[in-house]
Amino acid sequence: MPGAARAAAGGLAVSDASRRAQELLGRTVARAQAEEDRELARTVREQGMALATVLNGLFHMGRIHSLSNAAFDGPVADLARRLGGLLDLLGPVHLLCVEGQIYVNDVRVRFDIMVEQSLTLESELVRHEVGGVTFNLPLGGTEVRELIRLIIQPPAPESPRSALQDHLDAAGMASIELHPVLQFRITGDHVAAVSQEFRDVYVSSAGVVGEAFATLGADRLPNPLQARRAVVQLLDATHGDDAAAAARDADEALPGLSRHTMMVTNLALLVGRQVSLPNASLADLGVAAIFHDVGYSLTDAGYTVPFERHTRAGLKVLLRQRGFYQAKVRRLLAVTQHHRPLEDPDGTPSLYARIIHIADDFDILTRYRAGRGPVLAMPDAMARMAAAAGTLYDRDLFQAFANAMGPFPPGSLLQLADGHVVASVSAVRSPETFATPLCRVVRLPDGTRPPEQPFLELAGAAKVAGILRPTA
Numbered sequence: 001m002p003g004a005a006r007a008a009a010g011g012l013a014v015s016d017a018s019r020r021a022q023e024l025l026g027r028t029v030a031r032a033q034a035e036e037d038r039e040l041a042r043t044v045r046e047q048g049m050a051l052a053t054v055l056n057g058l059f060h061m062g063r064i065h066s067l068s069n070a071a072f073d074g075p076v077a078d079l080a081r082r083l084g085g086l087l088d089l090l091g092p093v094h095l096l097c098v099e100g101q102i103y104v105n106d107v108r109v110r111f112d113i114m115v116e117q118s119l120t121l122e123s124e125l126v127r128h129e130v131g132g133v134t135f136n137l138p139l140g141g142t143e144v145r146e147l148i149r150l151i152i153q154p155p156a157p158e159s160p161r162s163a164l165q166d167h168l169d170a171a172g173m174a175s176i177e178l179h180p181v182l183q184f185r186i187t188g189d190h191v192a193a194v195s196q197e198f199r200d201v202y203v204s205s206a207g208v209v210g211e212a213f214a215t216l217g218a219d220r221l222p223n224p225l226q227a228r229r230a231v232v233q234l235l236d237a238t239h240g241d242d243a244a245a246a247a248r249d250a251d252e253a254l255p256g257l258s259r260h261t262m263m264v265t266n267l268a269l270l271v272g273r274q275v276s277l278p279n280a281s282l283a284d285l286g287v288a289a290i291f292h293d294v295g296y297s298l299t300d301a302g303y304t305v306p307f308e309r310h311t312r313a314g315l316k317v318l319l320r321q322r323g324f325y326q327a328k329v330r331r332l333l334a335v336t337q338h339h340r341p342l343e344d345p346d347g348t349p350s351l352y353a354r355i356i357h358i359a360d361d362f363d364i365l366t367r368y369r370a371g372r373g374p375v376l377a378m379p380d381a382m383a384r385m386a387a388a389a390g391t392l393y394d395r396d397l398f399q400a401f402a403n404a405m406g407p408f409p410p411g412s413l414l415q416l417a418d419g420h421v422v423a424s425v426s427a428v429r430s431p432e433t434f435a436t437p438l439c440r441v442v443r444l445p446d447g448t449r450p451p452e453q454p455f456l457e458l459a460g461a462a463k464v465a466g467i468l469r470p471t472a
Contacts, residue, residue: 041107047086048104052095054079056121058144062152067145076144084138096132096179097122098229103132124151129161131181139173146171179226201237202250202266205230206258209290213257231286235269235279243270244427245410260363265289267359267401268352274400284327288334288352292360341392354394358401361385361393366411368470377469378412378424404428407435413468419445421468422456433459 058075065071086093086104094105102109102121125131128151139147150171156163165178208230238246247266251259268289272282330352337353338360340346349357365381366374376384382402389398405427408414412424421443428434436458441450456462 044086044089044104044107045109047082047089048095048102048107048109051079051082051086051093051104052102052109052121054082055095056124058148059121059124059152062148067149072145073141076141079144080139080141083135087135087138093135094132095135097125098131126181127160128155128164128178129181130164130178132179134177134179135175136177137175143171143173147173147176198237198243198246199250199253201233202247202262203253205234205265206254206262209258209261210255227287227290228283231265231269231283231290234266234286235282238266238269243273244405245425248410260367261290261293263363263367264292264356264359267362268355270404271355271358271397271401274404275397284330285352285355287327288331289356289359291331292334292338292356342394343391354397358385358393358398362401366409373470377467378409379407379467380469382407382409403434406437408437408464410437412437413442413470414439414464415466415468417463417465420456420462422458422462425455 054075058072058079061072061075083093090105094103096103122131125133147168150164150167161178161180168174168176168178208226211226243266247263251263254262265286269282269286272285277285330350333350334352334356337344337349338356340349340353340357342348342354348354362381362385365376365384366378368374375381382405385393385398386402389395408424410424410427414422414424416422420441422439423442424437424439426438429438439456439458439462440453441456442453444450458464
């Protein structure tokens, strides 16, 4: 086939695949709106509870009877059958234990009557420093027995999770992945661990982002609950604090590939808080923001997918995870719609997409580019975006963003009337100080650098004479 014909055929194939994906997403959204996804969630919840119950029972039996006992035949076959059914329904099955709660993928398994079962199941795994298990392939009876044997045996004295993973690999069960112990909110005896600085949480969350993108690039599915955990930790770390300023301070500590994603996630959560989204919705919004550019994890002819196709590529990636639940549909819509204008001919983008659009554009416009500087100074970016509120951006959501950031967002360089040059280090602290953030002095009136960069309160007598616009 001539080169031009091959290219045309390849373009047609990509177009057809994209069209089919869009049609599938459309049908999915329709199903979700018709609440058919609730039936699927119910099925996953019931089958997940049955899977966890059987697994818990096998742990108990393994401590009493030999695994070769015929009494294991029925429960082992039941576990293998239920796991196979969930794999057919969902693709990879993530069984996760988080503070006494059991999750199967995005669905919480309810142990309202048998709470002790969820706690027992979690305790068996925690002994090996394991918080969850991902099953990528079905298991046969022999494999189920070996899995039970390995988990009920005493944990290794050092690096027990790694040791258990090595044993599983050696037994031919490399398709099983073990995850570390998860905590949504650390309480009680762990108060000291929670008091870690926002910077540490931010850097740790960036690691989750990097791991998720690497996993997707290797054609494996990410674990949404890991991303959700990172989001909840971010929310906890910035409760009552200046999230925008804290994220900017921590930005340079991140790997380059994670900076944009983390900043967009943090700014999206800032908007979500401003409009009083409930905690569960904030967590969903944060996960959607983490995955908003997931299409860039793929390659096209050896190169990163270009901007024009990254939303379709992201849709293709996330559609590989089977099942459609409200949280997943929101992620899909955020991925495909976060660059669309408010007045999109195909209809108003989803709420999460509208929020992420604001956060994404602000970071793109203000992020420093090596040798070139940012596209716009932060105050200029705020003004440019404000002019597009109501057409490009949701007017109410942008107002919430502006209410939080103010006219001089953290990082803005300002020339004061008395000759000082200062950098804004706070977002809006109160309605009365909307246009007067806390600043640090970076240049004295004579042009020299101060020895300690002292704080300066613009709410006092200092007046802003102009905006400094960095170039490179």
